[in-house]
Amino acid sequence: MNYICVTCGTQFAESAAPPAACPLCTDERQYLPPGGQRWTTLEQLRAEHRNAFQRLEPNLLGLGTVPQFAIGQRALLIQTPAGNYLWDCLSLVDEATVDLLNGLGGLRAIAISHPHFYSSMVAWSHAFGRIPVYLHAADRGNIQRPDPVLHFWDGPTHALAPGLTLVHCGGHFAGSTALHWAAGAEGRGALLSGDTITVVPDRRYVSFMRSYPNLIPLDAGTVERVVAAVAPYPFDRIYGGWWDRVLDGGAQAAVQASAARYVAALRHPPRD
Numbered sequence: 056m057n058y059i060c061v062t063c064g065t066q067f068a069e070s071a072a073p074p075a076a077c078p079l080c081t082d083e084r085q086y087l088p089p090g091g092q093r094w095t096t097l098e099q100l101r102a103e104h105r106n107a108f109q110r111l112e113p114n115l116l117g118l119g120t121v122p123q124f125a126i127g128q129r130a131l132l133i134q135t136p137a138g139n140y141l142w143d144c145l146s147l148v149d150e151a152t153v154d155l156l157n158g159l160g161g162l163r164a165i166a167i168s169h170p171h172f173y174s175s176m177v178a179w180s181h182a183f184g185r186i187p188v189y190l191h192a193a194d195r196g197n198i199q200r201p202d203p204v205l206h207f208w209d210g211p212t213h214a215l216a217p218g219l220t221l222v223h224c225g226g227h228f229a230g231s232t233a234l235h236w237a238a239g240a241e242g243r244g245a246l247l248s249g250d251t252i253t254v255v256p257d258r259r260y261v262s263f264m265r266s267y268p269n270l271i272p273l274d275a276g277t278v279e280r281v282v283a284a285v286a287p288y289p290f291d292r293i294y295g296g297w298w299d300r301v302l303d304g305g306a307q308a309a310v311q312a313s314a315a316r317y318v319a320a321l322r323h324p325p326r327d
């Protein structure tokens with residue numbers, strides 16, 4: 056059985072009994088609910104949940120599981136002349152999802168921002184003919200289900216396809232990545248950021264954290280490095296990791312202003 060952690064949605068390597076613990080949830084960036092560790096399986100998820108789809112703009116489809124599961128991960132399907140690519144991933148993959156995506160031309164590859172979206176990435180890859188899954192090598196230690204489909208890239212950027220560039224940012228995780236989509240936002244460029252750069256609820260700003268649920272901030276130098284990593288890429292819109300976290304326009308300036316606000320708050324002399 057490939058057990059899935061109910062709290063974070065990560066699928067584990069095959070085992071007869073549930074794993075002793077989920078290293079992602081016992082990490083200081085995550086948490087376990089008051090009831091403690093619980094496990095499920097893909098079979099059980101398929102019985103109780105389904106995937107919902109929303110067209111976010113031309114050639115961009117959002118996918119999420121309903122009722123919500125784990126941390127409410129939302130994946131993005133980007134359609135390009137070179138084929139379809141899945142950014143981030145979900146715990147649930149079922150026949151309806153496979154049929155619908157194959158009807159849109161199938162999937163060429165999967166790329167993931169960081170370990171909180173690794174979810175059932177190996178099952179997804181296998182469901183689409185063992186397509187490659189691109190992960191940043193700095194987060195290699197967080198793999199719970201090793202498989203030959205996982206491809207680790209290193210260095211500052213990786214060209215996924217023409218007009219799709221993986222940009223290593225770090226911060227939240229050592230390997231935290233954003234995906235630059237040159238044709239996004241009607242050709243003005245879009246950044247698919249997961250929570251490497253997270254769109255905050257007022258949707259005019261973003262933020263940067265080591266842990267979002269546990270409110271552990273990053274230091275100023277790290278925030279500045281995250282922003283510097285994406286600065287060379289033109290983008291007007293940011294799609295964060297969740298349905299309602301979209302910064303619709305003026306995103307490049309919003310990232311600069313948000314980083315300046317964050318760093319100023321850290322460096323402000325204490326009040327007495």
Ligand SMILES: [Zn+2]
Pocket residue numbers: 060061062063064065077078079080
């Ligand atoms: Zn977990």
Ligand SMILES: [Zn+2]
Pocket residue numbers: 169171227250
């Ligand atoms: Zn995260």
